[in-house]
Amino acid sequence: MNSFFLSTALICFGGLVTFLVWRQFVLMKAAAVSIISIGCTIGLVDAVVKLLNPGSYTASFEYLSLFSLSFQIDGLSAFFLVAIYAVSMLATIYSFHYMNNAEKALRSAANYFFFSLLIVSMALVVTATNMISFMLSWEIMSLSSFFLVIYDYESAENRKAGYLYFVFSHVGAMFILAAFGILYGYTGSFSFSSGSAIPDSAKLMVLILSFVGFGSKAGVFPFHVWLPHAHPAAPSHISAVMSGVMIKTGIYGIVRLYASLNLHTPLFGEIVLVAGMISGILGVVYALGQHDLKRLLAYHSVENIGIILIGIGLGMLGVSFGNPIMAVLGFSGGLLHVLNHSIFKSLLFMGAGMVIQKTGTRTIDMLGGLLKNMKITGITFLVGSLAISGLPPFNGFVSEFIIYLGGFKGVALDKTAFVLSILAIVSLAIIGGLALACFTKVVGVVFQGEPRSASAVAVDEKEPAMLVPMLVLAGICIIIGVFPRMFIAMSLMAVPVSGLGYGRIPMEPFIQMTANISLAATLFFIILLVLIALRTVLYRGKTIGTAGTWGCGFTQPTPKMQYSGTSYAASILEFFRPAAPLQEDHPAIHGRFPQKTHYLSHVDDIAELHMMRVVVNPFLWLFDRLRWIQHGDIHLYIGYILLAIVVLLFFV
């Protein structure tokens, strides 16, 4: 554990040191970035080592001379640590050139401080083994990320985002606390490990409560409301970390509690599976409807959390139906997707950050043609898009492939399970198709075609600190996609602790599978190379002309005439209208000489809508009525005292 705590200490120090030197902006950035990334590297190496030679490493500190804060690194923790440290390190490096506002030096220092705090608390969350240490690190994680979200508090919507996030994370924490409370009430001990002895009904209660709590952090529909607000508000490297790894701590919590309780009734697995499907499909549908680049990516986090939950839910079903292969496939697929998503989602957010910094706008329909001047950003973003659409030969495909296999195993089970498995498979397919549609929209509208506004014309990319992390991440996407063997092995290392109830997992079938994927990918690449060679041969000595795009007879095309992202998604949204009500504002054109008109549209999030209407407003109304009791009349105040006495005397 020493190297683990060394890395955390180093990261904390990196965050604190900024307050000493914040007056020299660049020095401050350099110090923070270098120290924090070094800390992350140490932690990363440590985590990989611990992951590859299994066994649990524990450390415990006395707390208030009565309790103990204990931490442990087993396979599962190590797996999440890898993701956390890897993404955090790259995000830190990215921030060196991204945080370029020297007027806000002090605020940037605070930003680095809370950023380091966030990294450390995430690392502690996935290693904590009793309630106190878990809640402590969990709350610190929420708090620090809140401060990161309201970094740009000047704008009202960012404040709203911060507030939403704050409230959601606190309420979620309360749910988790309630779950722990029930657990503690039964076992009388703070550690999770002793949970397996309590009655099944209590287990189910604990799991469901904690699922709400962790789900609200992970962004499971309908508890995701904060997410599409918070991610756009935060600076991009923060969004990368929050969306890439922080929301995964919710997944970790679900898996960890499930593992330590080892509940074997299928109900919870079914709940998780259904929640996964709903968030998967609705997440990507809402993503299609967005005009804000980062909001779109945020909704894709909801979608991918859904995919992860589908995998884990299948795994749980496999456990409860005694189908070990399905269980392993489901869990390892879900966990591998955790890793994959953290990679390509942070990549995409970094790319978005680059775009926003250069063009100064997040509105998709104002952009276009960026690929010409931003080659690296464009290509890496393209890679990320292919990966998140789950296409081979990129990493997204690998995890979805495994989850699919798990789902097909589930088809052989009995009634409810097989229906759910079928639904899972079909919804995975639909999610894949929708994701493809959504990212062709993003790539096509943002990076291709012609600039749709002046802000997208004069752009460049010169900051190495921002480009290198993106290149690295893109590289990893392809590596995992083509040679997934080691990474699948990693996810398999994480699986056994998740309470499957049997010892080592046979590696052979998985190695076979990875070999097949690699083979197919390489085949595709070979054919592609052949074709490229063929093409060059065919074009040798030919005349290559350039001209404007053919306007199908129209001779004066303008960038305004391009297909916009809104219209691109319109027909698909129409298909999902009941789930995603589309609000349009479009005054009709009339008269021989029509006036200037406009078109506004946005998709309502039904979860947000109903949460306000059904939960919040009645609550507020009731409490407003109750405020009468403080009416300022002293006579009745004295009456209250008399009343209290009289009521109490009835108890005597």
Added chain:
Amino acid sequence: MNIPVDLTLSLVLLSVLFSFGSSRLPGLIKVIAFQGVVVSIVPLIIGHDMTAGGILFTLATLMIRGIVIPFCIYFAIKKVAIRREVEPIVGYHASVLAGLGLIVAAMVVSHRFNAPSISASVLLLPTAIALLVAGMFLLMARRNAIAMVLGYIMMENGIYLVGTTFSVRALHIVEFGILLDVLAGVMIMAVILQNIKQTFDDVDTALLRTLKE
């Protein structure tokens, strides 16, 4: 059965009714003063074996309750020339009826408690309760701040009755405490009253309703 005690206690109960009925501050003050005197007599005649010091202490209490406090309040009124009505929220007749009902209720309630053996009179507990609740009634049913103060004093009388007659323990300290309470409390209230008078040029507590949600 203890004739003089019952007599005095019934006087006390009577004073309660009078206080409910009196519409003028001076009258109310007189009633409260009378009540204070009578209440302070009770410990003397109830037949505890008392030390000379005890008797002296009780007499001092009597002086303060019966004379000092009423007079200082009376002069407070004189000085700041406050309107003389007690400005009832509940009307006088209703109040008197309420008083009667209250006494009856006190009688009934007092049977629920197994009154300790040393209590010399059956009227003791009911009277105490009646005084207590009556004081609160005045506090709740009179808008005039001074009337409220007087209600507070009546409440204290009730507690005094309980404290000095039921329990033989810690007699003096209880008396002392109540004394300090009434004295200091009433003094402070008087000060505040004067300020209220200066600020609002009235002591109608209806004016004191600005602080609320």
Added chain:
Amino acid sequence: MIQSILLWVLAMLLAPFFSAVILKVKAFFGGKKGPPLLINYYTLAKLFKKGSVYSTSTTFIFKLGPMISLGAAVTVLLFLPFAGQPPVFSFRGDLLFILYLLGLGRFFTIAAAMDTASPFEGMGAAREAYFPIICEATLFMILILFYVLTGELSLAAYFSGTQPFGMWQMAGSPMLFVVIAFFIILLAENSRVPVDDPATHLELTMIHEVMVLDHSGPDLGFIELGSFCKLFFYASIVARLIIPFESGYMALDLCLFAASLLIVYMAVGVMESVMARYRMDRVPKFLLTSFALAFFATVITLEFLK
């Protein structure tokens, strides 16, 4: 192995020929003589001879698109067993790989279209992104059925040897639904009437053709070849489903296979001749019917098996 590779090459060579059959059928219904059966080869040759003109709006993606779509189609053919012979490659779950590889091809076709900044091509791209979603759902439904029937997840397991016949025996009539559903998907995925009309001249109504408006020369040739191969892929699956028999003799099987392929292509041709293209907003309903069929078939069969 060698044999499989040879078959693979053969398939690529023959794909254009079979597509020409459709034209012939249409010409026949139109009472015309129609183009020669080798017309597609001439077209390809012509295209490969030409140079290209690129729009100033385009980037390297525009050039990459045709190659990747063709590459995907060709790679997919590697996994397809022709005439019951084992395919070049096959592994457990290769179907998932195939379906997603076709998705990759689609991604780049769309990207290439978006690259030109042309409103028409964007329109086509939007449709190309929309309709296949439902097709994929249908395909996976069918896949589930096949999995339940055979317990396997690879094309080879479904279509090599006597397997298709076995599936008919196990499932029985529901297979009919599957065939129809698959045929509908064939029409949609390869942009045939009634989903799309490759012969129309109004860009507003096109899906696939409008996306390749700006491609020219060898690029366009790649695209054409790719679409031939893709059509061949779907067609041969349908062919194996409608005529699942096989005699032990390879030559005979090949002829049988060719015959069934011809039937499929002719069916497509007949379809194109007798039907009109749907209005765009009708297309999803059309595709949903295929999904419904597949779902129905699966449920019924599962009830059988339980």
Added chain:
Amino acid sequence: MVEFVFLSPFVTGVIAFFIPRHLGRPLLVFTGALHLVLSVLVWLRQPEPLFKSYFAVTPEGMLSLLVISLLFFLISIYTIGYLKVSDIKSEHIFTGSMLLFLSTMTMVTLSDHIMVMWIAIEATTLASAPLIYTHRTSVSLEATWKYVLICSVGIAMALLGSVLITISMDVGNVDAPVSFSALTAVATRLDPMWLKAGFAFILVGYGTKMGLAPMHTWLPDAHSEAPSPASALLSGVLLNCAYLGIFKTNKIMLAAGLGDFSGLILMGFGLISILAASTFILKQTEYKRLLAYSSIENMGIIAFGTGVGGLGAYGAMLCLIHHSLIKSSLFLTSGNILLGYGSRLIEKTGSLANRMPRTFVAFFGGFTAISGLPPFGIFIGELFVILGAFKAGHYISVTVLVVSLCAIFAGFANQAMRISFNMSEVTIGLTEKANLVWPQYVLLLTSLVLCFWIPDTLYQTIMSAVTSVEGGF
């Protein structure tokens, strides 16, 4: 020589009434320091009191005493800076009453005799009344009137309750001094019915002072009208003193085996208070009232935890200590905000973060701390209270607790973010001098440190206090 601890501020307080202001301020700080030293000495040495029947050194009393003198010392430092910039007419009255207030509260923590305890608490009311009326406005007058009258009535109830307990001794024929410690020893022989009645009256009486709903009505008015140092004292320590009375009586109840009765009542009042607080916090318009209601909430949590017992009682004790530290710091900070923006209304404030950065740090830190977020102590306190309640199996009540906690957080966070981040163009009328922010920082830091590490002697004191009400892990 325990009595000296409250006699010394009494003397200096009396003196302070008659000396000019330039002497009064240093006297304040001096007394604070002296008091701190004395109480630490008493805590460590545990000397015998002069009047054993009236006074005693108890662990719970020691805890409150330490908190009181630490707070008073820091507050007195702040007060110097505060008095410089704010215009207070009769400053000698203010200083004098502050000191008298201190002495009376110290007396509460040390008193062991029921009546003495009661007298002391009543005395705190009288001593603090002038503090609330410092600003001499009509509203402050109203607040004072309500404070004095309601508290006096409540305290009268407590008096009756104390008398009833003595009666319970007579009925049970118990012959013992009328002191908490003695009664706890012989509790089993007291007459249960009179004891229960006594507890009921004492709870309502001292509960009025402690700010338990529905007797809390005076609290928001008084806290919002009093000058900030006074509000800090009121909220930080006065409430604790009132709680001390309830705590000690509860000890007797537990010893008498009536723990279920008292626990139930405590939990009930706790829940009502938390609910009431949440209703008022959600749509609060004045930040000082907001803080006042938050005090009501925390008192509710403390009462609830005490009622739950076990781990809950431990959590309640932690909450008690940390709430004093944090809430007093928050009230001092609110003083800065009031001086800076010149208005109690939240919508008149805004963009505290870049207009008054140092105050902002204190304010937002205090907010996170008071709403039970780490790394501050209330977090761990609330955690234990909730876990303890689950352990005791009060599922419904803990659900109510958690829901209202969430509501309170939502409301408080909304207001806090408005004050800190909303844009505003007000010109700030205050320069953030060191002694206007450092006391708050010290208080918050103390809470932060105590959240992770408690020195062993202090830990022993806490544990002995907690175990005396059958609490603990």
